[in-house]
Amino acid sequence: MIKIKSLHHLRFHVQDLKLSEKFASDFGLQTVSGNAETVYMRSASSAAYNYVAERSSESKLAAIAFSVDSISDLQTAVAQHGATPIRMVDGPGGGQAVSLHDPDGLPIDLVFGIAEHTPEPLAANMVFNFGHDKYRKNQAQKLAQDGPAQLMRLGHVGIYVKDYARCARWYQDILGFLLSDDMYAGNPNNKICGFFRLNQEDMPVDHHTIFLMQYGKSDLHHMSFEVQDFEKQFVCHKWLLARGWEPVWGVGRHLLGCHIFDVWMDPNGYRFETFSDTDLFDTHYKPGSYNVEGLPVDTWKDGPAERYFGEMPEEMKKSMLAPQGH
Ligand SMILES: [Fe+2]
Secondary structure: OOOEEEEEEEEEEEOOHHHHHHHHHHHOOEEEEEOOOEEEEEOOOOOOOOEEEEEOOOOEEEEEEEEEOOHHHHHHHHHHHOOOOOEEOOOOOOOEEEEEEOOOOOEEEEEEOOOOOOOOOOOOOOOOEOOOOEOOOOOOOOOOOOOOOOOOEEEEEEEEEOOHHHHHHHHHHOOOOEEEEEEEOOOOOOEEEEEEEOOOOOOOEEOOOEEEEEOOOOEEEEEEEEOOOHHHHHHHHHHHHHOOOEEEEEEEEOOOOOOEEEEEEOOOOOEEEEEEOOOEEOOOOOOEEEEOOOOOOOOOOOOOHHHHHOOOOHHHHHHHOOOOOO
16 A cells, blocks of 8 residues: 655646736745746745646646655556656655546656755744633733744645545545545445545544545645644734735534634635644554434634635535535
8 A cells, every 4th residue: 555644736737927926925935946848836844845837728636646655656656557657756855756537537747866955943832721721821922923834744634536435435445535524414334525634643643634525526625734823813814804814714613623714715716725623543443333313514704605615516505515514
């Protein structure tokens, strides 16, 4: 089985490269290198880049790239799973890569050996005074800062799939993801969405690195970057509104994974998200299964699920647009 280390970057074809870079920059990504055809942008993490935009006649996802543990993972992908031959990566930090597709045809790249850089120092944590426990005494905390949140790392993607059962098997059996929670419509055997995390043995990892949802199409739904806390998300929300970008949903909190999220639409129709305060699980966590009917998208407020997920196929409307159970 292939061993995925992390979600490394996403590559897009975009019609307007400058506008795409402007949005990503306002969102908090920093340009590593670029020219009239391609731009590479990074977060504060050690990854050489997390976002690649290439000028094209059509805006679409070009690939979701995962980094793997060793070169043998690339060799396994080629020998056993129909991946393209190993190639050198043409980008900052070099490295090697192969390409393959999930069962719905979504393009997946596996990368190895892309040189890392020193991560940026992170801002100091807020000090909280909770109802019961007070940690800030004789200390005046000053927080308000305009601008984007510091994007600590690329954390997860949400993916639309046509055949959930088949794709869920593929991401588990071929790429080694572990199921954290799934959702069903009506019959508990009728699974339609699932959250999958990395297998890092005893090291707790995010509740999900990929979210798959059956939706009648194969595409990226959103990409999400971890930020320090909800304070930064609210400040960033105000910043992006002032810059004239389109909010999708948030700031809110998901029930499953329990993370705080804030979602924005980029100029190419893809959602960029920040998240903070997610559940962490090691391999011992037993997956949960939930009836999607009445499951809130956001525990802090109600809203039409279509606002978050996009226009829905009929079977999703019946289940997800049912009255919310809270
Ligand atoms: Fe997300």
